[in-house]
Amino acid sequence: MTSAQYDVLAIGNAIFDVLVRTEDDFLVRHGMTKGGMALIDEVRAAAIYADMGQATEMSGGSAANTIVGLASFGARTAYVGKVKDDQIGRLYSHDIRAAGVTFQTMPAKDGPATGCSYILVTPDGERTMNTYLGAAQDLTPADIDEAQIAAAAITYLEGYLWDPPQAKEAFLKASKIAHGAGRRVALTLSDAFCVDRYRGEFLDLMRSKTVDLIFANESELHSLYQTSDFDTAIKQLSQDVALGVVTRSEKGCAVVEGTDVTMVPASPIDQLVDTTGAGDLFAAGFLFGLVRGAGHHNSGRLAALAAAEVIQHIGARPQVSLKDLAQQHGLPV
Numbered sequence: 001m002t003s004a005q006y007d008v009l010a011i012g013n014a015i016f017d018v019l020v021r022t023e024d025d026f027l028v029r030h031g032m033t034k035g036g037m038a039l040i041d042e043v044r045a046a047a048i049y050a051d052m053g054q055a056t057e058m059s060g061g062s063a064a065n066t067i068v069g070l071a072s073f074g075a076r077t078a079y080v081g082k083v084k085d086d087q088i089g090r091l092y093s094h095d096i097r098a099a100g101v102t103f104q105t106m107p108a109k110d111g112p113a114t115g116c117s118y119i120l121v122t123p124d125g126e127r128t129m130n131t132y133l134g135a136a137q138d139l140t141p142a143d144i145d146e147a148q149i150a151a152a153a154i155t156y157l158e159g160y161l162w163d164p165p166q167a168k169e170a171f172l173k174a175s176k177i178a179h180g181a182g183r184r185v186a187l188t189l190s191d192a193f194c195v196d197r198y199r200g201e202f203l204d205l206m207r208s209k210t211v212d213l214i215f216a217n218e219s220e221l222h223s224l225y226q227t228s229d230f231d232t233a234i235k236q237l238s239q240d241v242a243l244g245v246v247t248r249s250e251k252g253c254a255v256v257e258g259t260d261v262t263m264v265p266a267s268p269i270d271q272l273v274d275t276t277g278a279g280d281l282f283a284a285g286f287l288f289g290l291v292r293g294a295g296h297h298n299s300g301r302l303a304a305l306a307a308a309e310v311i312q313h314i315g316a317r318p319q320v321s322l323k324d325l326a327q328q329h330g331l332p333v
Contacts, residue, residue: 004183006102007075007291009152011144011174012063013136013160013167014081014105015115016088019127019276019314020055022120027128032120037129037191039163040118045132048118056314059095060117061136062190063158065277065316069284069306071100072322074333075291078102078152080143080174084135089114099317105143108135125272125311137164141173149174150181153291156283157211159190162198175210186213188283195223206240213243213290215283221246234261245303247282252304255296264300267308277316282307285322294332302331 027034030048040048064079071077079096083089085107092114096103115134121127139161149155155178161167175185187205189195195202202224205211214237216224225233237244237256244256252265285306289299305325309318326333 004153005076005151006078006153008067008070008154008156008287009078009080009149010063010067010156011080011139011161011171012061012158013115013131013133013139014064014083014092015061015117015131015133015136016057016092017060017117017119017276017316018049018052018055018057019119019121019274020052022053022122024122026051026120027122032128032130033193034122034128035126036193037131037160038193040130040132042112042132045116045118045130048130052118058315058317059092060316062160062188062280063156064096065280066156066188066284066287067101068096068099068317069281069322070288072318073284073288073302073306073326074323075288078104078148080105080139082108082135082139082143083114084108084111086114088116089135104145104148105139108138111135111138119276121274121276121314125275127274127276133164137167139164139170140166141170144170144173144177146177149177150183152178152183154184154186154213154287156186156188156287158188159194159198159202162194162201172210184212185210186215186283186287187211188215188279189220189224192219192223195220199224199226203240211241213245214241215245215247215279215286217247217279218249245286245300247279247307253282253300255300257296262296262300264297264304267301267304269308269312271312273312274314275311277310278307280316281310281318289332292332298332301329302326305329305331
């Protein structure tokens with residue numbers, strides 16, 4: 001196996017985030033399920049946007065947030081995601097490249113606009129997402145560059161990709177190429193509602209060894225195995241995938257490899273502001289530790305540190321150098 005050109009390549013829905021602080025009654029008024037992600041059409045997107053207050057707008061998308069976090073740690077990174085050649089699409093492309101990420105996916109010339117997610121952040125810091133996929137759903141197997149996938153030590157995929165049918169095919173193509181090159185494939189389950197939609201297919205991806213590493217939070221794990229008992233779910237996870245990482249909010253995380261379960265505490269924070277991107281940045285820290293051979297405990301600490309940074313401000317991307325932050329805490333970078 002040749003040495004990797006990239007530490008991690010991520011494939012995801014390229015989504016522009018529109019974040020606003022709001023009260024719970026806004027969610028009720030618009031029939032939203034708090035803490036979840038709903039797919040919406042252009043008409044509903046316009047209605048929500050018209051009723052939102054002053055917003056913070058920035059490039060987002062789950063896997064893109066993770067890959068930007070990895071670049072902030074100093075990893076060599078690449079991203080695959082579809083935008084349209086429109087104003088927001090050009091802004092999105094600029095942002096991800098400015099973060100030090102290789103981004104070569106050709107933008108769509110026609111069809112729907114660049115995707116947007118309308119994210120409502122309530123006073124408790126919880127985020128509720130309403131996502132118009134737009135051009136992101138037009139990611140196809142043709143956008144998967146075989147040489148680029150084969151050059152990445154880890155290919156990282158987001159569960160949300162399982163919604164658009166062509167993206168699903170792109171996902172499977174990328175996994176086959178990665179494994180053919182002797183590389184690893186990671187998947188984040190993304191959202192408990194996403195797991196509800198695709199439980200059987202996600203389990204099949206794990207059991208067929210299409211993916212080697214799973215990221216999940218507690219609610220996603222419980223949804224996956226349809227049990228409220230954490231230990232039962234962890235035992236099942238250990239049998240279904242080579243490596244599993246389960247986040248537990250303020251309780252830290254569990255890293256599961258066979259019969260070994262490593263518990264890593266959460267990093268302390270001063271104030272919870274916005275949980276948007278917590279799981280994305282957690283994955284960034286863990287993947288960085290993994291490709292650097294830092295071991296499960298230190299990888300979990302890097303993950304917790306990155307998640308703690310992002311939840312203390314609005315937005316899903318780090319506002320400081322994660323490499324510098326890790327060094328300040330005596331962690332390997």
